[in-house]
Amino acid sequence: MADYYVNNRAQTNGDHEVHVSGCGYMPGDAKYLGDFASCWPAVTEARRTYSTANGCAYCCPACHTS
Template identity: 40%
Template sequence: MSLFYVDKNAQDNGDHEIHTATCSHSPNLNNCDVLGYHTACSTALDAAKKIYPQSNGCYYCSYSSYTSESK
């Protein structure tokens, strides 16, 4: 089970990325909303989409929920 966050700042394509607490590509925690502990990034992504409908997994830490064409 991992602690997940969603970036408050959208990427250039409009996606708000989800990250695990240990991701080295995670933004400053002041720029994130806590999503809580999840057993899979898919459930963290579902939680993120309740806040930001256009959310996506991080290429590096949530790859199974990553759907964007650009890194």
């Protein structure tokens, strides 16, 4: 299990990236999503707020789709 966060600011492509706690690319302006066993439920939770949520290419590569 790990703590996941979503970036409150969209990237230039419109994605709101989901990060695992401790990721070097996690921004300071992030919303806590919860403690999840993998990135998939974290991204699903993030999409309740941001329909364009996507996994970070570095800490959540399995959930990185764009």
